[in-house]
Amino acid sequence: MTTKPTAFIFDLNGTMVDDMEFHGKAWSSIINDDLKAGLTYEEVKKQMYGKNSELLHRIFGDKRFTPEEEDKLSLEKEHRYQAAYRSSLSLIDGLDGFLEKAKAAGISMAIGSAAIPFNINFVLDGLAIGHYFKAVVSADDVQVSKPHPETFLKAAELLGSAPENCVVFEDAPKGVEAAQNAGMKCVVLTTMHGQEDFSSYTNVIAFISTYNDPALNQLF
Template identity: 40%
Template sequence: MTATIKAGGRAFIFDMDGTIVDNMAFHTKSWLAFFERRGQAIDGDEFFRATAGRQGHEIMRTYLGEHLTKEDTALLDAEKEELYRELYAPHLETVAGFEQFIAAAQEADVRLAVATAAPPANIVFTLDGLDLRRHFDAVVGAADVARGKPNPDVFLLAAERCGVPPEHCIVFEDAPLGVEAARRAGMRAVVLTTTLPAEAFAEFDNVILVARDFTELNIDALFASGAVATSPTEAE
């Protein structure tokens, strides 16, 4: 059921991979191994910048050919994601301060959502593996929208399900395509530098704060902010 949008509501919308968990290096490793099986050498840094936030089937068609059918990409996605889960399972944990931050947000009556390009199996792996799903008012993934980031679909649906207007939502992201998706959705963004440095996001006028992890964040300050800021430790 879609929630009724409340004028006074506020929401935090979290990307999952690279934001709730610091796992993008493992995703990159699994992609490199996946393409190596097919005789393709991929530059990891360049690949991340071009694809983080896009859905698996979009990436498959870009790198393996537009001729691939939906059934083809589904099988390839399953292979790649199994590789990723095998690699990351021993390291599964939240980014520093995340659980304390969302507990404080709930105390402040902020609605919480996850908006990710991840397939259902990876959402289960992460949110249920860490017993986090119970904290969220909405969880939106690749299976719920037709287009991945930088299209705004996943963030707009998360806001709708939370019952909060886009302008009262703050997105937490680690990738440029995700920040661009938030911009297109009319949402401010907080960047975590789990994967890329602050300068990788210099072009985005919707970024209100750049931080290393959730221990550096203050809820009231985030909602009051309309300007780009960098946390003191990140500026050092």
């Protein structure tokens, strides 16, 4: 990067905690076991972006469920995910030190996630890392989720940083697309997708598997 960033915006699931397989299994249970959609696990994974209600709309259409039914299904999915993942809850390697380094460097940080607050708090409170973040933008805070840029633009606004001075940390192609739509550079965590899945995006500055990667030194 030619100029150093003033803000970091983190997606949460798959980016700060390596939990996407747990989300996938919880969604597969809801979609296939409960709702009998008959999707393969790979087909379920491809739909795992944006708000929970948006995922349900993509698979079942806009008219299948009432808003109340969507909320109930969403919460049930998160209960299943949390029950399965709780004993494994941990930060991706090196993230604790990276957060401390960013804080010491005066870089403002935010969460920009399509998760509902129930899940964001599960991670932030469970790992006692909420104090690092000046802002949290959840599914409840935006009209349209990723790949629309609203999540990241709102986080940047709350941090008081221009989009071009923000670096987003993401693990999903639609999240990288949202960052690109927001005019932000992106670091990709390869927790669930290989580099080939991001070939159409021009805003990726690094691919990493952990936060110990020396490629992150360019950010400071």
